[in-house]
Amino acid sequence: MSDLKEDTKIIDKLGYGMLLAFVGGFMDLYSYIVRGNVFATGQTGNFVLVAVHLVQRNYIETLHAIIPIVSFLLGIFIAWHLFYSHFKEERISWERGILAIEIFILFITGFVPCSYPNIIANTFVSFAASFQYCAFRKFSTNEDYASIFCTGNMRSCAENLYNGFLKKDKQCLKKALRYSYILISFFAGAIIGSFESVILHEKAIWSVSAVLLVVLLSSFLSNTAIFKNAIQFKGSMKEHF
Template sequence: MSSRQYSDSLRVGILLALTGGFLDAYTYISRGNVFANAQTGNMVMLGINFMEGNFRGIINYIIPIIAFAIGVLLAEVIRTKLSKSEKFHWRQAVLAIEIILLIFVAFIPFDYVANTIISFICAMQVESFRKFHGNAYATTMCTGNLRSGTEKLVIFIRNKDKKHLKIAFQYYFIIFIFCLGATMGGLITLNMGLKAVLIAIIPLILALIVMSYE
């Protein structure tokens, strides 16, 4: 199996979803009740602060949004530059960057800076890992996975094709793993504080190993 196929495997998706859930719980509990993985909430709060004329609030919410966009941009630059590399897969470079940045986050006392970096990390991850077995999914949020899984379930009910039931199960399983990661992240963060983010590195390292294995 090629490294590209490994990067699209369900095993890698499980490890990344575990990290995604962990980071959401981490930022909410220890970094100012913020969900840094997805930007919808930040955009809503940006609009509210703009309406209230709260300039400081505008800055606090617009920076993670910009960081998320830059993360997507950097992931695409890495893909373009390294897509033909024979030494390693370009997604491995993305995971290596995530690991390094999360180590820095553990030692950053400023919540908005840490949340901005995590937004950047999640953008790189969601842009780089978008499929398992040819099906689109996300490892840093659940809305799209819930929609896709339910859609496949409805198709199965309609035409009894077990292939769609299997895919629906895979989507729901990714959601379960994300929730499991959030539970672990919450418990570990309550006990370790800001340094808990170092535990989130473990699934990323395992994903890197899986992708490196041939």
């Protein structure tokens, strides 16, 4: 197996999907609690807030809800531009670059005081979230998922549960279990994010940078002999038990 395929196999494992889902839940609670009750990751809530504030003629709040939407769209454009122009369609290098940029942006966000306009921090968080959403779309055995919100993951989990229980498809039950891990990780990120946001305020986002740094650094381990030997050892143990 080539290094590229080996890297792809490593970075798409379930554990990485769970960590990224944890980050998604954390960022949502952070932006809502610390940065003015705005959802900076999934944009559905912001579209609803725009409509509500427009009807109420609260134009300042409308602008606050629009900014994350625009930032998210801009992030998608830039992420794909980097993929084609800078990384020359090399997926693993692109994913690592995306992680590095996201880590840096969120680290900078932690220095933006709560006394500053929330638009600044929410723009950063939405931009970083769009990068993550754009680059990481699959986990485990090539299953589609969204790491920054959970609606689609809930649908996939429910569909696989239906096929697993009513159609007796064991593979679907396994998929449903993997999606449940993703959902639990998102929920855990939201819970921990809420506690840290209350205690650490704007600096709580640094925990997200730390988790993403773990993902980034561990992705390089797939090229080391120690990591590959560990995988082979794990496989041989499964054969014996």
